[in-house]
Amino acid sequence: MKKSVLLIAVALVGSMSTFAQVKFGVKAGLNLSGATAKADDKKVEGLKSATGFHIGGIADISLAENFSLQPGLIYSQKGFKFEEPFDGPGSQTVTMTSKMSYIEVPVNFLYRANLGSGKIFGGVGPYFAYGIGGKVKFAGLGPIGDLPGMDDYFSNRKIKFDGKKLSETATAEEEKEYFKNDHYKGFDAGANVMIGYELKFGLFFTANYSLGLTNGAVEDKASYKNKSFGISVGYMFGGK
Incomplete structure (x- = not known):
């Protein structure tokens, strides 16, 4: 699936030469992400x-x-x-923060209209991504006493x-090793909507919302889908 995401990106870049006008740009910004599970x-x-x-980088291909x-x-x-409330010694609330890194290929169809000294634009389209x-991380947890397994459960770990x-026939040792990491499916895809404003000299601002449609959970009777709101600032270079 990781190769599929990269192939999509390469195919899109390779096809640009057939269009009349192509501009390239860069952008960066903040995400406020969540999930349904x-x-x-x-x-x-x-x-x-x-x-x-x-x-990351973007290309704008005139249609x-x-x-x-x-x-x-x-x-x-x-x-x-x-x-998560934890009713152990010195009852407390534990905060778990899960952060995942993706290489993402959004493909948005945009419409622009003149507004003031620049252009307002809106767009929709799919996105394809692969987790890397x-x-x-856990925070707010004090001493939990002699409770079997709790130190492992509340320990910081990697996402793979x-x-x-986990195999149904896994031994206790294999199960312990498995839960040293959180496991997800790598491929993610969904729908994206965006709105933005571009100034004449290339500076632009955008806001977007993406909704994951694929299930990233690996266990039976489980599901995990991303959702994310983002704001960006970027610069579009001149086209050919």
Whole structure:
């Protein structure tokens, strides 16, 4: 799947020479991301947003007057926060922050209209992404006493996009090793909507919302889907 995402990006770049006008740009900004999730076919309540950032390059390919196709290649952080009450020694609330890194290829169809000294634009389209890593961190946890397994459960760990599922015949040692990391499917895809404003000299500002449509969970009767709001500032260089 990782190769598929890269092939999509290469194909889009390779096809640009057939269009009349192509401009290239760079952009960066902040993400406010969350997730919808289920465990044992029941919705996981209490998931909150986590902050991250994105940075990358885009191409704007003219299709017709006021219309263009805008693919990109973006590094993007997504994830969520979850607060869990822990009724152990010195009852407390533990905050888990999960941050995931993706290489993302958005493909937006844009419409522009003159407004003031620049142009306002809006767009919709799909995105394709592949997870490359991440971390889970815990905060707010004090001494938990002699409770078997709790130190492992509340320990900071890595996120692996390996699609690996725990075997039903796993030994205790294999199970312990498996849960040293959080496991997800690598491929992610969904829908994206955006709005922005571009000044005549190339500076632009955008806001976008993306909704994941693929299930990233590896366990049976479970699901995980990303959702993210982002704001960006960027610069579009002159086209050919």
